[in-house]
Amino acid sequence: MGLAGWRAWLLGAAALPLLGGCSGSASHWLRYFTTAVSEPVPGLPRFVVVGSVDGQLHQLYDSDTKRTVPRVPWMGQAGREDPQYWDWYTQAAQGEEVDFREDLQNLMERDNQNRSAGLHTWQLMCGCELCEGAARGGEVRYAYDGRDFIALDPKTLTWTAADAAAQLTKAKWDAEPALAQSWKAYLEDCPEWLRKYLHYGAETLQRKEPPIVKVTRKDSQQGLETLLCRAHGFYPKEIDVTWRKDGKVRQEDAFHGVVSPNPDGTYYSRLSIEVDPKERSRYRCHVEHDGLQDPLDVAVKESAR
Template sequence: MGLSRKEPFLLLLLGVSALLLGGSAGSSSHSLRYFTTIVSDPGEKVPQFFSVGYVDDQEYAHYNASTKRVLPTAPWIRKVDKDDPQYWERNSQVVWNTEQSFRVGLGTLSGYYNQSGGSHTLQKMYGCELRGDGSKGGYRQFAYDGRDYISFDKETLTYTAADVPAQNTKRKWEADLATIQYRKAYLEEICIEWLQRYLDYGKESLLRTEVPEVKVTRKEDYDDMETLICRVGGFYPKEIDITWTKDGEVWTQDVFHGLVSPNSDGTYYTWRSVTVDPKERERYKCHVEHDGLPNPVDVAWEEPDSNLGIIIGCVVGVLLLIGVMAGIYFKKRQDGYKAAAASDQGSNSSGTGTAVPI
């Protein structure tokens, strides 16, 4: 898989994973990422060790710290069983080894920072990207107690320490040239190979496209201004480019945006708003670019169709219906009177010669 026997398999970055999973840069890009976290003195119901793996924004496997097993969470990853029967066993052992090394590392860092007791967190994220233009990216970084600690630069084969204590780790790791070369090879080759395999396994869901629905609404503001809101939903993949334009040029003043959030069906939605002078409303358009669109779209606010015609039509229809029903009613009444008169005449000629008393 994206990890060899020497590399940790699934990694979770607790607390900041949502930020890091915000989507790969560029159109048609794909990523393989692993996150790991270990927490000392965890609170109630909080496990000490977390481990998870993602392809793009889809979790496909995680490590169960209780059973010490890596488990599938996406149906398509089970296709690996045929190609690599030892996949789960091997990587379960790798992640268990990672857990043990993280426990030691957490104690080492407490010493670097002269800490005793308390709750502390060691986190790691690494992975690779295959971008739409064919270029590749890779990253490997660590955090301690929620702050940057150290990161790997595969281009210069060096580590960047975020503070003085991290210099200790930098010196140790940069002295191991063989491991540094392996890290670079993993990020640029092995990780990419596994990413491509996973994309093939899960192509029905990972490589699909869902066309975004774009609608612009408006609301009045208190200061004689108004806000135009561009609502975009039902799209996949997650990467999308939304901008407001004024007279065809990108407009950034008084523009606000929401997060790209998931729908229950696996698609996404988001919004962009801009504050405008109502007199210039028609000059603004919402510009959207997405893999599901053959061409970018520009959507402006449109005056809703008037309901007056519909209301008038409904009223006329009701009046016509009432008229028809009334005609039927009176016709039945008239026919009834005629039938009654004919019946009276028949009685009078029945041979009795006596009129019916009234």
């Protein structure tokens, strides 16, 4: 897995929700994403732990600085409430760094790989979700060279191997029940930490900013035209955007873009559809979001907030 791919997965993992299934701002999630790499690469630490709440990076550890540090101002409250907070997370990350490097070396030797074979990665994603304020569940997943490798079933406390190469690791970890028990304890404590972080960052994480919506059009092929609906500047991330013709949803004709982050912490999304220009006036971009008192129905060249 190359440097560009590693960075893409790092940023993507921080921005994606864990479990889904809970709509709107009622859903919140905490995730930690850990990566060890097999060899030095300019601009890429050998080991990194990134923490994020609702996709916003809140703390970071890397093998260059050897310290866990806050990434947002509101995390300063963690240190004020508990003066040992940053030291504890630093010590935990330093211990993880040793374990991850050993695990990665073992995996490479098992596969008869060595340092000359290129960059290899050993990664962990873990965290939990709150839905309507209640704990919904948690997740512990490992990946090797950017591919799913092994995951914990929180209900049975057994490990699931993603492929044949992970079977040896599964057998070893299933024979060490203390490992699964430690993850069980983490997943049980995780929602309470998430509630604390949501309290620390309430002004940022629990705010509601409505989308700005604009519809434009351009000529397409075979006498059709494309209507493009853009929604931007909204928070939280969850949004429902659909094209409607005479009030009826048109999903089969629409092309959905992903919801992506803006530099200011808000989000944007887009949705296009090909239509007969003669029927243009019958189409509306329908937008529902927690920041809106009522849904928006926006026609071509109209904008609303």
